[in-house]
Amino acid sequence: MSTTVLVSGASGFIAQHVVKALLDKNYNVVGTVRSAAKGDNLVELFADKKFSYEIVADIGAEGAFDQALKNHPEVTVFLHTASPFHFQVTDIEKELLLPAINGTKNALSSIKKYGPQVTNVVVTSSYAAMFTFSREGDNTLVNSEESWNPVTWEESLANPLIGYCASKAFAEKAAWEFLEKEKPNFKLTTVNPSYVFGPQAFASSIGDLINTSSEILYSFLKLKAGDDVPEHMGKFADVRDVADAHLVAFEKPEAAGQRLLLSSESFVTQSILNILNEEFPSLRGKIPVGAPETVEEQLVSSSKIDNEKTRDLIGKPLIGLRESVVDSIEQILSVKKNLHD
Numbered sequence: 001m002s003t004t005v006l007v008s009g010a011s012g013f014i015a016q017h018v019v020k021a022l023l024d025k026n027y028n029v030v031g032t033v034r035s036a037a038k039g040d041n042l043v044e045l046f047a048d049k050k051f052s053y054e055i056v057a058d059i060g061a062e063g064a065f066d067q068a069l070k071n072h073p074e075v076t077v078f079l080h081t082a083s084p085f086h087f088q089v090t091d092i093e094k095e096l097l098l099p100a101i102n103g104t105k106n107a108l109s110s111i112k113k114y115g116p117q118v119t120n121v122v123v124t125s126s127y128a129a130m131f132t133f134s135r136e137g138d139n140t141l142v143n144s145e146e147s148w149n150p151v152t153w154e155e156s157l158a159n160p161l162i163g164y165c166a167s168k169a170f171a172e173k174a175a176w177e178f179l180e181k182e183k184p185n186f187k188l189t190t191v192n193p194s195y196v197f198g199p200q201a202f203a204s205s206i207g208d209l210i211n212t213s214s215e216i217l218y219s220f221l222k223l224k225a226g227d228d229v230p231e232h233m234g235k236f237a238d239v240r241d242v243a244d245a246h247l248v249a250f251e252k253p254e255a256a257g258q259r260l261l262l263s264s265e266s267f268v269t270q271s272i273l274n275i276l277n278e279e280f281p282s283l284r285g286k287i288p289v290g291a292p293e294t295v296e297e298q299l300v301s302s303s304k305i306d307n308e309k310t311r312d313l314i315g316k317p318l319i320g321l322r323e324s325v326v327d328s329i330e331q332i333l334s335v336k337k338n339l340h341d
């Protein structure tokens with residue numbers, strides 16, 4: 001009998017890759033989704049008898065995962081990826097903080113009550129739970145698997161971006177506190193990715209808008225040559241590595257109790273512009289060029305990451321920015337053929 005893994009938020013960008021990686025390794029997967037329409041769509045896309053779904057319309061509702069776990073006593077691994085990741089909110093507390101925190105607490109409480117057979121839980125946290133917002137441009141700072149975002153509740157209400165980052169920090173803290181207080185049967189690991197790029201698991205996910213992190217790349221294709229370019233400075237990981245990390249997190253005993261910091265390299269807006277202009281002749285003259293020579297000098301002022309522990313656990317080189325951007329953009333252009341007509 002192969003192991004059964006529950007993946008919350010299975011319709012998400014990262015989760016679809018996680019489910020794919022699990023099915024490829026012969027795991028049975030129960031995905032939770034908000035609606036039957038989303039579940040049926042996944043059943044069609046994965047086209048694999050090992051995949052089924054349960055509906056969890058709102059992870060923030062008390063007992064959200066009770067029924068899914070009651071229906072699946074065979075689940076021994078629970079990957080909690082669901083959390084709001086978007087910035088179109090009017091009430092930061094209600095739309096970002098509480099669903100993230102309560103969603104995580106609800107998942108862990110349901111597992112303790114109705115899934116005593118669950119041995120491993122993996123929570124998809126974020127680099128946002130580790131970094132210090134105001135110090136991303138401080139090159140004396142080195143963030144690692146031990147770092148924590150020091151944001152307070154009050155600060156988190158300043159704007160949706162800070163609110164999202166805080167939601168990840170508070171939710172992850174709640175998970176470790178649950179472990180400490182409740183002493184459940186399962187082991188906990190978190191996966192903390194920086195910005196995640198890479199192709200969608202299925203090209204059919206590409207509409208006029210896509211998931212928040214991939215939209216950063218997509219938005220460059222929506223610019224015209226003379227447009228101002230949005231400023232980004234951040235760290236990046238490819239979605240295929242992030243998905244693999246979710247498997248490493250429960251498969252490798254030494255990953256138990258760890259926070260896996262997924263980051264391959266730093267980037268600025270100009271890094272992406274250069275890759276687009278160098279790798280896609282069809283885009284030249286249609287999107288901005290920026291100042292191609294300035295990448296290195298811009299990156300010098302970026303905070304650093306030490307994630308050797310995570311890289312050792314992953315056990316293979318992480319995909320680089322160029323490959324990830326090329327694969328993402330090729331997929332978008334294969335669907336959106338007339339973007340620049």
Ligand code: NDP
Pocket residue numbers: 009010011012013014015034038056057058059060081082083084085099124125126127128168192193194195196197211212213214
């Ligand atoms: P997506 O928005 O694609 O996926 C989020 C998933 O969570 C969706 O399936 C969404 O369902 C579900 N969800 C959100 N809120 C609720 C809710 N209240 N009740 C039920 N389901 C809910 O984002 P990603 O795949 O990018 O993100 C997945 C996880 O990874 C999140 O925890 C995110 O914080 C984390 N992460 C992402 C990074 C990135 O750059 N992409 C970086 C670091 C961490 P629906 O779409 O139906 O609303």
